Amino acid sequence: xxxxxxxxxxxxxxxxxxxxxxxxxxxxxxxxxxxxxxxxxxxxxxxxxxxxxxxxxxxxxxxxxxxxxxxxxxxxxxxxxxxxxxxxxxxxxxxxxxxxxxxxxxxxxxxxxxxxx
Numbered sequence: 001x002x003x004x005x006x007x008x009x010x011x012x013x014x015x016x017x018x019x020x021x022x023x024x025x026x027x028x029x030x031x032x033x034x035x036x037x038x039x040x041x042x043x044x045x046x047x048x049x050x051x052x053x054x055x056x057x058x059x060x061x062x063x064x065x066x067x068x069x070x071x072x073x074x075x076x077x078x079x080x081x082x083x084x085x086x087x088x089x090x091x092x093x094x095x096x097x098x099x100x101x102x103x104x105x106x107x108x109x110x111x112x113x114x115x116x117x
Contacts, residue, residue: 049090052076061092 052058056068058078066078069085076093079085 048095049093052090052093056096058096059094060088061094062088064088 052068052071054068054071057065058068058076059065060078064078064080064086066080066086068076069079070077071090074090075087076090077085077087
């Protein structure tokens with residue numbers, strides 16, 4: 001009975017290096033496919049937010065469309081209708097109306113194409 005237990009051990013593990021290399025390869029793939037593009041997009045958004053100025057038409061993450069009438073370091077004042085102004089955190093500005101509208105039209109066109117098949 002003890003002979004079977006010794007035979008099951010078999011010796012040194014084979015593939016420790018292969019497992020380690022596979023783990024490193026998976027991390028590299030995740031970095032280039034997920035982490036790096038997200039960091040790049042975040043940098044572009046920060047640059048966009050830094051370059052906001054009065055008179056820009058923007059869309060917030062809540063869906064408000066408005067024109068910038070006032071700016072501070074952290075708050076943007078938007079005029080969403082005649083004499084109706086709201087204050088929004090600068091981080092919640094998604095982009096310009098034209099860019100957001102173009103993105104929405106592209107998504108809608110993609111859905112129409114898929115739905116038509």
